[in-house]
Amino acid sequence: xxxxxxxxxxxxxxxxxxxxxxxxxxxxxxxxxxxxxxxxxxxxxxxxxxxxxxxxxxxxxxxxxxxxxxxxxxxxxxxxxxxxxxxxxxxxxxxxxxxxxxxxxxxxxxxxxxxxxxxxxxxx
Numbered sequence: 001x002x003x004x005x006x007x008x009x010x011x012x013x014x015x016x017x018x019x020x021x022x023x024x025x026x027x028x029x030x031x032x033x034x035x036x037x038x039x040x041x042x043x044x045x046x047x048x049x050x051x052x053x054x055x056x057x058x059x060x061x062x063x064x065x066x067x068x069x070x071x072x073x074x075x076x077x078x079x080x081x082x083x084x085x086x087x088x089x090x091x092x093x094x095x096x097x098x099x100x101x102x103x104x105x106x107x108x109x110x111x112x113x114x115x116x117x118x119x120x121x122x123x124x
Contacts, residue, residue, distance in 0.1 A: 021034075040081065047069070
């Protein structure tokens, strides 16, 4: 890999790392969700800056072009992050459904109590 290729691969990884840290600082992203993104950015940054690592992995996997390993690993990490967020979204969807059902029951009880109170007030 040439120095230009290293820089072209390192810049997006560095931008991702800075963006994630900034989102955490502004409290737009929670720390527990940021860990996967930070790990992704650091791995991509390391692979892009140290040629030997990407080339060694490419050789071991039988990939002819070292930078292709960086993109393959980036794709893998993005799939892991998406899978993680899919599980979080699924859990939140289930929780939202339960909360909506509980809210409907509370509203039903409230209406019933209000009707009973109106009935009691009108009978007096």
